[in-house]
Each structure stands twice: as C-alpha cells, then as structure tokens.
Amino acid sequence: MKSRLFNIRLSFEITENKSEGFFLLKNDLISLLDAIQRTGSIKAAAEVLGYSFRHIWNELNKWEDELGQPLVIRSRGKNAELSPLAEQLLWTNKEVEAKYKEQIIELQSGISYSFRKAFNSAWxxxxxxxxxxxxxxxxxxxxxxxxxxxxxxxxxxxxxxxxxxxxxxxxxxxxxxxxxxxxxxxxxxxxxxxx
Structure with a gap:
C-alpha cells in the first residue's frame, strides 16, 4: 500500500469548563474511535459524544475514504470492533501524549494565562x-x-x-x-x- 502524508494542525478551545477531557490533545477522530472502543457500538458512541447516529456513520465513512482502509469492522447484530488501523491510531495517540505530556501541559498553561489576562486585566x-x-x-x-x-x-x-x-x-x-x-x-x- 502506498504511504500517505498527513498534516497535523493544532488548535485550542476557550471554555469556562474546568473539567479535563480523557485526552490531553483533542481530536475528533481519536475521540470517535475511543468512544466506539469503550461502548462497543456506533450508536452508543454517538450518544456518548452527543451526535446523531447518522453523523457518526458519515464521519466514519468520510475517514475510511480518506485513509483508504476500514476503521470499524461492522457486523449486523454484533458489537462494533475497531480495525487494526483504528487500534494503531489510538495507541499512537497515547504514545504521543505520554512523550509530549509536559510540553502539552506547558502549552495549555501558557495559552490559558494569556487569554485569562485578555479577559480580565485585574487578574x-x-x-x-x-x-x-x-x-x-x-x-x-x-x-x-x-x-x-x-x-x-x-x-x-x-x-x-x-x-x-x-x-x-x-x-x-x-x-x-x-x-x-x-x-x-x-x-x-x-x-x-x-x-
């Protein structure tokens, strides 16, 4: 199979919510795969993520077209299973977070500080x-x-x-x-x- 090159682009969210998500780095595909793995169902994953079943189904199809490989092994009447590629993507995300954890925390803290000052000059x-x-x-x-x-x-x-x-x-x-x-x-x- 021909190797593909993908670009990684980082972004951030501004929110008042202090709770931390499961992942240090938020990525919609990784969150989707993780939800499917944890629930064993595309429908249950959609509920956990707050999307419709159709939206999640379309997202999976879009990513599978983009990557040229299946991400979920879909069988009627059986739990949804992640493909080897999807398992590898989840593992790679955990590996990246472990390797860059301190840098990610430092970056989050720095961005948070800058925007806190912008929202409240008396902080x-x-x-x-x-x-x-x-x-x-x-x-x-x-x-x-x-x-x-x-x-x-x-x-x-x-x-x-x-x-x-x-x-x-x-x-x-x-x-x-x-x-x-x-x-x-x-x-x-x-x-x-x-x-």
Missing amino acids: DPIVIEGCADSALNLLRRTTDCEIELNFTTSRKGLEALRGGKCELAGFNFPKSSSNNSKAFETFGHLFAHGK
Whole structure:
C-alpha cells in the first residue's frame, strides 16, 4: 500500500469548563474511535459524544475514504470492533501524549494565562515557575485560588523566585546533596540571600 502524508494542525478551545477531557490533545477522530472502543457500538458512541447516529456513520465513512482502509469492522447484530488501523491510531495517540505530556501541559498553561489576562486585566494569580509537574496543573484546575503556571527549568524557576517574579518555584534537587555537590554548586547561590 502506498504511504500517505498527513498534516497535523493544532488548535485550542476557550471554555469556562474546568473539567479535563480523557485526552490531553483533542481530536475528533481519536475521540470517535475511543468512544466506539469503550461502548462497543456506533450508536452508543454517538450518544456518548452527543451526535446523531447518522453523523457518526458519515464521519466514519468520510475517514475510511480518506485513509483508504476500514476503521470499524461492522457486523449486523454484533458489537462494533475497531480495525487494526483504528487500534494503531489510538495507541499512537497515547504514545504521543505520554512523550509530549509536559510540553502539552506547558502549552495549555501558557495559552490559558494569556487569554485569562485578555479577559480580565485585574487578574492577580499566584505565580509558580520552574520544572513542569502535572500535579501543579491538577492543583491549578482543582483549587479556588487563581494560579499561573510557567513551566521552564529548575534554574529559571529559582531565578524568578529570587527576582520576585513568582511566589513559588518548582525545581529538581537531589535530597542527599551536600554543600560540595554539583547540584548545590548549580543551585545553592539561588537560595542564599543578599548575593
């Protein structure tokens, strides 16, 4: 079979809803395949996604024409099964999310911050800079406090904290590091006051 080239285009949504979807990266085809896999039915997948059966059926046909291969094995009276290609697409999406998770979270946080400022010029969040950590993103989504996350590096986070540009800094530092360690040599001066 001849290899096809596909373009990947990223987009984002602006919403007041704080709940996070199942996937870090939203894609209509991936969401459709996942819903079919989870429900075992095109009809049930349509209900889960909030579309009509006909719409989902047409979307499947459109994608199968585009890809030149079936995505769902359709048998009357049996559960809908994903084809090997559809299974591979779901697996690839999970692989991409695992590989780029921290970058995706950083990008989401940066875009969110920019638009929050645009909607509310008086917005005065608690600013956290430094190493990326998905727990911090979870904290931002679940707390009543307004939090701005700027994921950079340990050094930049500590420099921002020392310079008064943030209230908290995330950084990686081995617990057992002594005053003579490489880690202390790299970061120690950022903790000292008056230097």
